[in-house]
Amino acid sequence: MQNTVPAQAITDLVREVAGSVYVPGDEGYAREIAGFNLRSTHEPLLVVAAAHTGDVQAAVSFAAAHQLPVGVKNTGHQPFPAQEGFVLITVGAMRSVAIDADRAVARVGGGARWADVVGPAQEVGLAPLNGSAPHVGVVGYTLGGGLSPLLGRVHGWAVDHVVSIEVVTADGRVRRVARDEEPELFRVLCGGRSNFGVVTEIEFGLFPLSSFYGGGIYLPGHTAEDVLRTFAELSRQPLPEGFNCSVALLNLPPLPELPEPFRGKFLAHVRVSHLGTDAEAEALIAPFRALGPALVDTVSRQPYSAFAAVHADPVDPAPYEESSALLASLPDEAVDRLAAFARTAAGGPVTVLELRQLGGALNAMPAHAVPLAARQAGFIVWGATVGPPPIVASGELALRTLLDELSPWSTGLLYTNFTGREDQAEDTFDVDTLADLREAKRRFDPQNLFRVNNHNVDPQ
Ligand SMILES: Cc1cc2nc3c(=O)[nH]c(=O)nc-3n(C[C@H](O)[C@H](O)[C@H](O)COP(=O)(O)OP(=O)(O)OC[C@H]3O[C@@H](n4cnc5c(N)ncnc54)[C@H](O)[C@@H]3O)c2cc1C
Incomplete structure (x- = not known):
């Protein structure tokens, strides 16, 4: 890999693209490489903020001509190891x-x-x-x-x-x-x-689809263990496919912008959505509501455009690390491990631990598709720690410990979209799939040009 590019070549590229080209030190460079995860710190040699397909072509051809690897970024939601000396193509302006x-x-x-x-x-x-x-x-x-x-x-x-x-x-x-x-x-x-x-x-x-019945039930943290056990019980019932439920344990920061019942609190958040009747969903979630008065309960009929109310994910960029596991099943022993975590989670470093049920059409394996590891799983456990480096380090340690304890029920592979920073292609694809992707890589990208900011499939 070379570390410099002739200045004239960059000048020519700037003339060629309709979007923007940034090198380190340019105003706009830091903004363009920034993403949702503030701990992601690539240092590309050059950033091409593409305005259209022609800009992307120019950037790829430029990188290939100068033997520079390429990384692609949109929102920067997914963390990958920081790298330098490459061409970053950002596509965030192409929002037609x-x-x-x-x-x-x-x-x-x-x-x-x-x-x-x-x-x-x-x-x-x-x-x-x-x-x-x-x-x-x-x-x-x-x-x-x-x-x-x-x-x-x-x-x-x-x-x-x-x-x-x-x-x-x-x-x-x-x-x-x-x-x-x-x-x-x-x-x-x-x-x-x-x-x-x-x-x-x-x-x-x-x-x-224009509407759904759903939202979030926020219960006080002392119910966390019961919430997990109720979720596990519910997941063993023959649920309608249109019914979705997941639970999250949340350590919320003491920020003034958070509403009072949430500020600085440890909570259990039950996330619900249903595509059938309101009455069907009401019956299914009754055991959660029976756990005690909710701090807030937003479950109701909503327009589809209000979908974000179900998980109520944070919207502001933050420094965090995440880890996950795919579980084949959720027997009582696995729930016991999660419950033990819940008993000590209040005020601990882990910001969020979530448990989602898969099933239904998510377990189908269409013949034409790359076999996604998550198709064989019944549940996903995912956690994240937000904060300064020492907090993130202890949160990651706590999460890794929990995930190790859950390993008897894990499928051994990860869901591509929920990987942590250090997880690689080997962690997301089984051996045969990876061999198949390597073969395709030898055909479509034999030099492994696209090897930054992804779960790289090495053609060698
Ligand atoms: C708050 C939050 C909620 C989430 N909820 C869900 C969820 O409900 N379900 C779920 O499945 N996932 C969910 N995710 C995970 C999310 O789907 C992944 O992080 C996904 O990779 C984000 O894609 P991005 O383009 O926004 O991020 P980026 O970090 O910009 O890109 C992620 C990967 O996609 C590649 N990529 C992006 N755009 C292009 C492009 N145009 N061409 C080629 N490659 C490209 C990048 O190279 C990189 O490898 C969530 C993530 C967050 C932070």
């Missing part, structure tokens, strides 16, 4: 959205976020398979699997509903791929993400 109501399909730019899509889709009564947070990027989320807390158990992973992808590959070509158009590249992009190119446009299916 077009809804085709007749086909029930959305076509969006490579930098679109869910907040850009849900409003226009709702205008024609449709909903995408978006995740819990409006500010997450569509491409990173979808091509990593895409677990929709509202629709996933009914329609499966978002990646299974991708219709076509426009991508700039390592050879600088723009290709439009679909199940019947360059199917091999389409298949490996659906799971391999930026290993195979920079996605400049993506088309995906939408579903008729």
